[in-house]
Amino acid sequence: MRKWLAVLAALCLLAVGPGTAVAAEPGQKKVIKIGVTQSVDSMNPFLAVRLVTGSIQRLIYGFLTVPDSKTLQPSPDLAESWTTSPDGLTWTFKIRQAKWSDGQPITADDAAWTFNKMMTDDGAKTGNGPAVENFRSVTANGQELTIKLKTPQASMLDNPVPIMPKHVWEKVKDIAKYDAEVYPTVGSGPYVAVEHKKDQFVRLEANPAYWRGRPKIDELQVIFYDNPAASIVGLKKGDIDLIGRLNPPDFESLKGDDNIVQWNTQGRRAAYLQINHGATTSDNKPIGDGHPALKDLRVRTALHYAIDKQKLVDEVQGGLAKPADGSIIPPLYKDFFWEASGAEKVTFDPAKANKILDDAGYKKGPDGVRTMPDGSRKLQFRFSIHTDTPIEDKLAEYLTGWFKDIGITLTTKRLDSSKFTEETGTTALFDIAISGWSVNPDPEEVLATHLCSRRPTATGEGGGTESFYCDPTYESLYLQQQKELDRTKRAGIIKKMEERLYVDAPVIALYYPNDLEGYRKDRIASITPIPEDKGLLYGGSGYWPFYTLEAVSTDAKSDGGSNAGLIAGIAGGIVVLAAAGFFLTRRRRGAADERE
Numbered sequence: 337m338r339k340w341l342a343v344l345a346a347l348c349l350l351a352v353g354p355g356t357a358v359a360a361e362p363g364q365k366k367v368i369k370i371g372v373t374q375s376v377d378s379m380n381p382f383l384a385v386r387l388v389t390g391s392i393q394r395l396i397y398g399f400l401t402v403p404d405s406k407t408l409q410p411s412p413d414l415a416e417s418w419t420t421s422p423d424g425l426t427w428t429f430k431i432r433q434a435k436w437s438d439g440q441p442i443t444a445d446d447a448a449w450t451f452n453k454m455m456t457d458d459g460a461k462t463g464n465g466p467a468v469e470n471f472r473s474v475t476a477n478g479q480e481l482t483i484k485l486k487t488p489q490a491s492m493l494d495n496p497v498p499i500m501p502k503h504v505w506e507k508v509k510d511i512a513k514y515d516a517e518v519y520p521t522v523g524s525g526p527y528v529a530v531e532h533k534k535d536q537f538v539r540l541e542a543n544p545a546y547w548r549g550r551p552k553i554d555e556l557q558v559i560f561y562d563n564p565a566a567s568i569v570g571l572k573k574g575d576i577d578l579i580g581r582l583n584p585p586d587f588e589s590l591k592g593d594d595n596i597v598q599w600n601t602q603g604r605r606a607a608y609l610q611i612n613h614g615a616t617t618s619d620n621k622p623i624g625d626g627h628p629a630l631k632d633l634r635v636r637t638a639l640h641y642a643i644d645k646q647k648l649v650d651e652v653q654g655g656l657a658k659p660a661d662g663s664i665i666p667p668l669y670k671d672f673f674w675e676a677s678g679a680e681k682v683t684f685d686p687a688k689a690n691k692i693l694d695d696a697g698y699k700k701g702p703d704g705v706r707t708m709p710d711g712s713r714k715l716q717f718r719f720s721i722h723t724d725t726p727i728e729d730k731l732a733e734y735l736t737g738w739f740k741d742i743g744i745t746l747t748t749k750r751l752d753s754s755k756f757t758e759e760t761g762t763t764a765l766f767d768i769a770i771s772g773w774s775v776n777p778d779p780e781e782v783l784a785t786h787l788c789s790r791r792p793t794a795t796g797e798g799g800g801t802e803s804f805y806c807d808p809t810y811e812s813l814y815l816q817q818q819k820e821l822d823r824t825k826r827a828g829i830i831k832k833m834e835e836r837l838y839v840d841a842p843v844i845a846l847y848y849p850n851d852l853e854g855y856r857k858d859r860i861a862s863i864t865p866i867p868e869d870k871g872l873l874y875g876g877s878g879y880w881p882f883y884t885l886e887a888v889s890t891d892a893k894s895d896g897g898s899n900a901g902l903i904a905g906i907a908g909g910i911v912v913l914a915a916a917g918f919f920l921t922r923r924r925r926g927a928a929d930e931r932e
Contacts, residue, residue: 365554366887368860370874371567371576375535375560375753380516381498382453382460385800387581387774392538392558394879397498398524398547400429400447400481405880406868408777410493414442414524415481424488424821425472429481434547436501438522444476449502451483458797459512464497465800466784470818488819490826494778499524512797526551526883535560552886563724571596571854578855578863580874583727584654587852599853600656601870604877606664607657608845610771611636615764615804618791623804624764629708629715634696636841639768640682641689642738649847652730656852660845663834665779667848671823672779674831676838689742698743706743716745720760720769723750728770731846762796764804771802771843776877783814783833786842803842810836851875862886 377386381393394402400418404411415429431444451474454460454467461468472484483492501522508514520541521529526548527540540556559576561567564586570576572593590596612626613636629635645659658667662676676682697709706715719735721728732748739746749766751759759765773782784790785802788811792801810833817829837843851872855863864884865871873881 366552366889367555367557368553368578368885368887369557369559369576370882371559371561371570371579372874373561373564373567373581376532376538377757378515379521379529379532379538380511380514381463381500382511383462383514385463388558391874392529392540393498394525395527395540395556395882396521396523396525396529397500398434398442399498400495401493403777403866403878405864405866405878408867408877414447414499418493420492424819425485427483427485427492429483431479431481432547433479434524435545436522436524437520437528437543437545438501438504439545440501440503440522442499442501442524444479444481446502447481447499448474448476449506450497450500453500453505453511454497457511458793459510462512462797462800464781466781466787466789467495467497469789487815488821490818490821490823491778491780494776494780496776496781526879527556548883551883556882556885571856574856574859577859578853578874580851580853580872582852582854584656584852585727587656587854588654590854595856595858596854597857599851599855599865599873601851601865601872602666602668603849603851603875604666604668604776604872605772605774605851605875606660606666606845606848607770607772608660608664608843609639610760610766610769610803610843611639611841612764612767612769612804613842616791616806617794618789619794620806621794623792624766626764627715627717627767628713629698630717630767632696633840634692635698635715636844637682638689638692638742639739639744640841640844641685641692642742642744643735643844643846644684644738645846646684648731648734652727652734653847653849656850657847660847662838662845663831664773664782664837664843664845665775665830665834669775669777669779671827672830674834676835680835680839682838686738686741693742700743704740704743705745714745715743716747717767718749719746720749720751720756720766722756722770723752731770761801762792773802774875774877779830780818783817783830786810786837787814805837805840805842807836807840807842810840857888859888860885861888 372388374386374388376389376392378384378389381397384390384393398414400413400415401410402413414431416432418427418429420427431442431447434442436442451468451471454465455471470486470489472486475482504522517532519530523543526543526546528543529538530541531539537560538558542551542554544550561570564583567576567579568586568589571579587598590598611630612624614631615624615626617623649655649657649659661681663674665672667673693706698706698715700706707713719732721732736746760769773785775782785800786805788806790801791804791806813829813833813836817826817833820826820829853873853875863873863881865873866876866878866880
């Protein structure tokens with residue numbers, strides 16, 4: 337640690353101070369710096385689940401298909417074409433003639449190895465396990481990949497699995513313990529990862545072998561900040577060039593700066609409460625210490641009626657969101673979006689919430705706090721949120737007040753991302769937690785996070801659950817939508833799944849946040865959102881914005897000042913790093929409000 341700090345100090349002496357002009361040298365690299373407030377959970381794509389990691393993976397690795405930049409419909413990537421059998425059970429993909437970043441040819445055998453590894457190795461299922469659950473077999477013949485399915489699968493062209501180079505990864509003995517910290521990475525995307533410092537930064541260089549052609553910049557840096565406020569300061573000072581996933585107060589603070597473009601569009605995210613309704617492992621063994629009252633649907637329903645979602649939008653989100661009256665799929669995806677109506681719609685009604693609890697036998701004591709019908713425990717729940725997240729603290733304040741009005745005590749429990757990940761996704765040591773998901777154009781993955789199979793094993797392997805949910809009705813609907821190839825009919829089934837989640841309440845949707853971002857127009861000359869018409873930048877569901885990104889060539893800091901922002905990002909996290917050390921821990925589940 338002393339040695340590292342000494343090196344850091346020396347580097348800081350050489351670093352350019354924020355806002356100081358730098359003389360551009362001929363031939364200097366064009367560097368763009370992206371600020372994020374979430375660190376990478378693992379550079380191993382088989383294990384990673386966090387949004388930031390998924391975004392970085394899209395830049396490093398190719399997929400069978402990617403969302404079209406205009407329509408978000410599946411379009412060719414490593415698979416340049418495909419066919420399917422009349423019964424929908426056999427898919428054949430033609431893998432394009434292209435090369436890995438180390439010069440080796442990309443073949444169908446790479447894709448077959450990737451999928452087969454996930455089908456046979458529990459550790460490899462952590463990130464995207466459900467994507468291969470319906471695969472019967474995967475084989476390769478030259479550039480032809482054949483996938484045989486157990487039943488027809490409507491989402492086959494939206495497979496979220498990055499294709500890995502077999503000649504590199506087949507040497508890994510234990511995927512579940514492999515951190516993949518070997519650089520430069522061997523990939524097939526527009527960029528190659530050349531350096532990663534845990535909780536500090538990832539540095540990417542343009543891939544000259546990329547099949548679409550080399551990106552227009554030389555280097556992309558993803559710099560981690562401890563909190564949003566620090567990242568906003570970094571953007572204003574010019575230490576970074578773009579920041580996404582902003583909370584409303586931070587977004588509003590960008591007003592009045594002529595060098596910064598505020599980007600406000602409809603988001604692809606739903607925010608909700610995760611309820612520990614009786615967590616179990618994948619072999620149905622009870623796990624965790626959730627409050628027993630939350631197993632009662634009547635209690636979960638009462639909590640739902642006690643929440644004023646419009647108030648949360650107005651006061652917590654500053655009006656930059658939409659109340660969620662049902663669907664965990666945001667309204668951005670019109671075909672699949674579902675909203676409750678009529679008598680089924682849960683509205684803000686404390687009186688009804690109180691009556692539900694009264695009728696269920698949860699009586700209030702002299703202190704106003706209800707107890708279990710048998711008198712064994714008071715209704716005192718923990719609310720797990722992240723440390724240093726003011727907007728979650730504000731949310732907690734409102735929920736605490738509303739729940740108190742119905743006789744329930746809520747105590748805020750602040751956890752760092754790693755601990756939050758463990759307690760809400762593996763050990764189930766929680767009652768209620770803030771949660772959410774960034775939904776892809778095909779919503780099957782977010783739906784899959786509520787399957788029985790996403791619960792962790794007894795040893796904590798696999799998983800990726802968003803709720804510890806395991807419901808036969810939901811499972812049946814999932815299988816039905818999976819094999820329904822008619823898009824309209826499939827959408828109808830998916831809406832029934834959303835309705836089931838709404839009624840059974842393993843999660844309670846709160847709101848759909850707008851996509852709030854900011855970038856420096858004196859550093860970024862051009863960036864194309866996805867979808868291209870009023871779409872997202874950093875928060876988008878594809879690599880297109882950062883592949884099309886252009887730097888302002890006349891700006892010295894855009895062209896070359898790569899160290900200034902990078903060192904600033906490192907320095908911003910030094911206190912945390914000194915306390916935490918430099919060991920790399922594998923997190924089986926990303927921070928719940930930052931899921932992919």
